[in-house]
Amino acid sequence: MASDATSKTHHWHVADPSPWPIVGSVSALVMAVGGIIYMHTGFIWGFVLGVVLTMYTMVVWFKDVILEAETPGLHTPPVQVGLRISFLLFIVSEVMFFFAFFWAFFHSSLPILNLVAGAWPPEGIEVLHTWDIPFLNTLILLSSGATLTIAHHALIENDRDRFLNYTLITVILGFIFLGFQIFEYSVAAFSLQDGIYPSTFFLATGFHGFHVLIGAVFLTVCYFRGRNGHFKPDHHVGFEAAAWYWHFVDVVWLFLFINVYWWGSSPLGHLQP
Amino acid sequence: MSDAAAAHDHGHDDHHGAPAGWRRWVYSTNHKDIGTLYLVAAMVSVLIGGVFSFMIRLELQSPGLQYIEDLQFYNVLVTAHGFVMVFFFVMPALIGGFGNWFIPLMIGAPDMAFPRMNNISFWLLVVGLLLLMTSALVAGGAGTGWTVYPPLSNATFHSGAAVDFAILSLHVAGASSILGAINFITTIMNMRAPGMTYHRMPLFIWAMLVTALLLLLALPVLAGALTMLLTDRNFGTTFFEASGGGDPIFWQHLFWFFGHPEVYIMIVPAFGVISHVVSTFSRKPVFGYLGMAYAMAAIGFIGFIVWAHHMFTVGFNVETRAYFVLATMVIAVPTGVKIFSWLATMWGGSIEFRTPMLYAMGFIFLFVVGGVTGITLANAGVDIAFHDTYFVIAHFHYVLSIAAAFGILSGFFYWFPKMCGKMYNEGLGKIQFWLMFIGVNILFFPQHFSGMAGMPRRIPDYPEAYAGWNFVSSIGAYISFAASLLFFYIVIQTLRSGEKAPANPWGEGATTLEWQVPSPAPFHTHDQTPDMRPQPAE
Numbered sequence: 078m079a080s081d082a083t084s085k086t087h088h089w090h091v092a093d094p095s096p097w098p099i100v101g102s103v104s105a106l107v108m109a110v111g112g113i114i115y116m117h118t119g120f121i122w123g124f125v126l127g128v129v130l131t132m133y134t135m136v137v138w139f140k141d142v143i144l145e146a147e148t149p150g151l152h153t154p155p156v157q158v159g160l161r162i163s164f165l166l167f168i169v170s171e172v173m174f175f176f177a178f179f180w181a182f183f184h185s186s187l188p189i190l191n192l193v194a195g196a197w198p199p200e201g202i203e204v205l206h207t208w209d210i211p212f213l214n215t216l217i218l219l220s221s222g223a224t225l226t227i228a229h230h231a232l233i234e235n236d237r238d239r240f241l242n243y244t245l246i247t248v249i250l251g252f253i254f255l256g257f258q259i260f261e262y263s264v265a266a267f268s269l270q271d272g273i274y275p276s277t278f279f280l281a282t283g284f285h286g287f288h289v290l291i292g293a294v295f296l297t298v299c300y301f302r303g304r305n306g307h308f309k310p311d312h313h314v315g316f317e318a319a320a321w322y323w324h325f326v327d328v329v330w331l332f333l334f335i336n337v338y339w340w341g342s343s344p345l346g347h348l349q350p
Numbered sequence: 351m352s353d354a355a356a357a358h359d360h361g362h363d364d365h366h367g368a369p370a371g372w373r374r375w376v377y378s379t380n381h382k383d384i385g386t387l388y389l390v391a392a393m394v395s396v397l398i399g400g401v402f403s404f405m406i407r408l409e410l411q412s413p414g415l416q417y418i419e420d421l422q423f424y425n426v427l428v429t430a431h432g433f434v435m436v437f438f439f440v441m442p443a444l445i446g447g448f449g450n451w452f453i454p455l456m457i458g459a460p461d462m463a464f465p466r467m468n469n470i471s472f473w474l475l476v477v478g479l480l481l482l483m484t485s486a487l488v489a490g491g492a493g494t495g496w497t498v499y500p501p502l503s504n505a506t507f508h509s510g511a512a513v514d515f516a517i518l519s520l521h522v523a524g525a526s527s528i529l530g531a532i533n534f535i536t537t538i539m540n541m542r543a544p545g546m547t548y549h550r551m552p553l554f555i556w557a558m559l560v561t562a563l564l565l566l567l568a569l570p571v572l573a574g575a576l577t578m579l580l581t582d583r584n585f586g587t588t589f590f591e592a593s594g595g596g597d598p599i600f601w602q603h604l605f606w607f608f609g610h611p612e613v614y615i616m617i618v619p620a621f622g623v624i625s626h627v628v629s630t631f632s633r634k635p636v637f638g639y640l641g642m643a644y645a646m647a648a649i650g651f652i653g654f655i656v657w658a659h660h661m662f663t664v665g666f667n668v669e670t671r672a673y674f675v676l677a678t679m680v681i682a683v684p685t686g687v688k689i690f691s692w693l694a695t696m697w698g699g700s701i702e703f704r705t706p707m708l709y710a711m712g713f714i715f716l717f718v719v720g721g722v723t724g725i726t727l728a729n730a731g732v733d734i735a736f737h738d739t740y741f742v743i744a745h746f747h748y749v750l751s752i753a754a755a756f757g758i759l760s761g762f763f764y765w766f767p768k769m770c771g772k773m774y775n776e777g778l779g780k781i782q783f784w785l786m787f788i789g790v791n792i793l794f795f796p797q798h799f800s801g802m803a804g805m806p807r808r809i810p811d812y813p814e815a816y817a818g819w820n821f822v823s824s825i826g827a828y829i830s831f832a833a834s835l836l837f838f839y840i841v842i843q844t845l846r847s848g849e850k851a852p853a854n855p856w857g858e859g860a861t862t863l864e865w866q867v868p869s870p871a872p873f874h875t876h877d878q879t880p881d882m883r884p885q886p887a888e
């Protein structure tokens with residue numbers, strides 16, 4: 078085999094054996110069992126342990142990946158292409174996840190799809206004001222998309238300060254968005270248990286908010302990596318992935334805003350069959 | 351020393367063979383080892399799922415309740431059987447097992463694109479299996495059927511933790527498959543040897559590409575559905591509760607939007623295997639290569655727009671039903687392309703009836719039978735009578751449990767020499783095939799008759815009138831079970847005392863790259879990327 082090693086001609090990165098996959102799987106098991114115990118008894122610490130273990134796995138695993146990215150000769154250009162393809166595929170799978178929740182929304186709100194519910198919004202539901210916080214949040218998230226694009230261009234032009242500043246602004250805008258979202262939840266006139274409207278509303282916007290959080294953390298990591306001198310104008314797959322993710326989250330919000338907050342909040346009584 | 355090798359020295363991946371001991375398997379980043387792990391997991395699962403089905407047939411052997419007093423237990427058996435076979439036998443064997451082993455070998459890549467992610471795909475599958483077994487053991491078990499329809503699966507009718515375990519089992523297994531799909535697609539798109547264009551990839555690679563795309567698009571929808579069911583059960587949402595403005599039918603939409611592509615996820619890899627086996631043992635290239643490739647793509651695409659043929663009895667208007675009848679029947683066209691191309695490949699070939707080939711021909715026959723009953727069921731009017739009867743059971747066992755499983759067996763006998771370096775005993779293999787073929791047909795063919803006579807599925811007891819065919823069915827089950835045991839015997843015997851296999855035991859018909867590396871395939875293959883560019887004519 079040793080002679081093979083020296084005569085290796087491919088440029089792929091074949092990772093070393095690693096303990097993290099099995100650690101991550103056990104974490105998932107703990108999280109699942111802990112979650113079920115929580116749902117049936119209210120004892121939450123098993124679930125919390127699972128979450129902590131899962132996050133630990135992600136930290137150590139991604140740390141390995143980042144080290145490899147910074148090691149010359151491992152993430153060769155073809156390997157970078159693979160990383161980009163895989164991240165786009167991951168986003169596609171996320172799109173399909175949201176597809177299910179949008180379907181839930183339309184199944185209840187479009188009279189032709191539904192044989193059970195009556196009017197939309199259902200009687201007794203006091204909807205949120207489209208043009209208050211939801212619209213403000215739309216502006217915030219759209220601006221964050223713009224600031225991120227500025228950051229990306231700065232990185233390509235090797236203007237590191239600008240890159241770092243605009244990435245930071247993007248992250249801050251993301252957290253402001255989340256703050257407003259939490260505030261809006263706390264003042265909403267309906268709660269999760271109030272039927273199909275809150276069911277679709279909270280799960281669709283809640284999963285979106287969770288993705289904003291993930292994206293913001295992802296960008297925060299990029300910010301600190303950038304401060305430590307990571308990323309080059311022609312080699313920054315990690316940042317690119319974070320940017321794609323952020324734009325994806327942006328687009329999901331646009332769909333949410335237009336359909337759930339705007340179209341879905343005006344009475345559709347005249348559409349009843 | 352070349353530049354590439356010099357650069358490589360900075361890296362820390364070592365190419366000095368397999369790490370020793372348990373770490374080799376548990377920490378593995380080697381596609382062959384992970385493929386082997388998947389195959390072992392599939393074999394364990396098929397034994398578990400097989401014992402469940404054995405118990406079902408034992409109970410159904412004659413009318414009245416024989417062994418099972420707790421009827422919920424019967425429901426649990428049926429549910430666990432379905433889940434285990436679909437998610438933990440067929441998928442791991444065809445996709446995780448063969449896919450991992452042979453995608454890199456066939457496209458000339460040293461490994462999968464993301465070897466660590468490959469490993470977590472496998473271990474998450476094990477976690478999923480553990481959760482599923484737990485679901486059968488706690489709180490009376492999950493007796494919802496593999497389709498998990500509410501209201502039966504809601505907190506009123508399954509108040510314990512069993513269904514939550516089943517939901518999370520599928521969540522975890524689904525995450526495993528999505529990661530696997532991303533890995534497969536990236537590998538196939540990015541790591542083919544120079545010269546191997548899409549239109550020159552082996553058909554097995556095409557099959558895996560289509561399958562992985564189906565997984566990527568279908569499984570997240572299931573994840574969404576499962577999440578809604580979980581919050582309905584535990585946090586008071588009402589997606590599927592009519593009393594809260596939700597709709598139980600909506601679950602069926604989501605489930606089958608995933609579920610129909612899922613059935614193709616299980617059969618398309620088998621299509622790939624069969625193409626290779628048929629071509630190898632007919633000593634001819636596959637007839638209509640491009641047609642075969644695009645037929646799989648077409649089947650995958652149409653598979654997403656036919657889901658409601660599982661729901662013909664929920665009360666759709668006639669236009670909706672007409673659409674789903676039509677769309678479903680259209681699938682018969684690319685399916686026919688495949689069948690006839692296999693036949694045309696055999697036509698005029700010098701066919702060698704080795705065990706893999708017998709299984710491939712068995713596959714074609716069984717798949718045709720199941721396809722014909724599928725088209726029968728696709729008629730919305732006919733399906734009103736047949737829905738939820740044993741006719742449906744017969745249909746999907748023909749296409750799935752026996753055609754897809756024959757695909758697995760065909761591929762297994764075909765590639766076993768490559769994987770372990772030893773030849774199985776051909777005589778025993780043939781006996782095993784005939785025993786299996788006879789057994790499964792005795793088992794499932796009569797179920798068409800009980801179904802047409804109206805016998806409902808998922809019921810442990812039945813009127814005297816159905817006794818005859820049920821008895822025959824159970825006898826078939828015992829024969830198939832014996833055939834499965836013989837299979838395991840062959841595996842063990844080959845591993846212990848099989849003759850050494852040459853690099854290519856099948857002769858000139860076997861043309862793909864995996865036959866050019868030694869048997870067993872060494873720990874690292876394709877360290878030098880093969881050149882697949884067309885050679886200029888001399």
Ligand code: HEM
Pocket residue numbers: 497613614616617659660678679681682685720721722723724725727728729733736737738742745746749750754
């Ligand atoms: C020509 C192609 C096919 C057609 C037209 C077709 C049609 C149908 C229809 C209409 C049903 C619903 C029957 C009912 O519940 O009343 C059905 C059920 C089913 N089919 Fe197929 N099918 C085809 C191929 C396949 C294949 C290739 C597989 C799997 C490998 C498969 C697996 C299943 C399964 C698992 C069910 C039952 C699901 C359940 O209710 O538990 N089918 N098929």
Ligand SMILES: [Cu+2]
Pocket residue numbers: 609610613656657659660
């Ligand atoms: Cu179907």
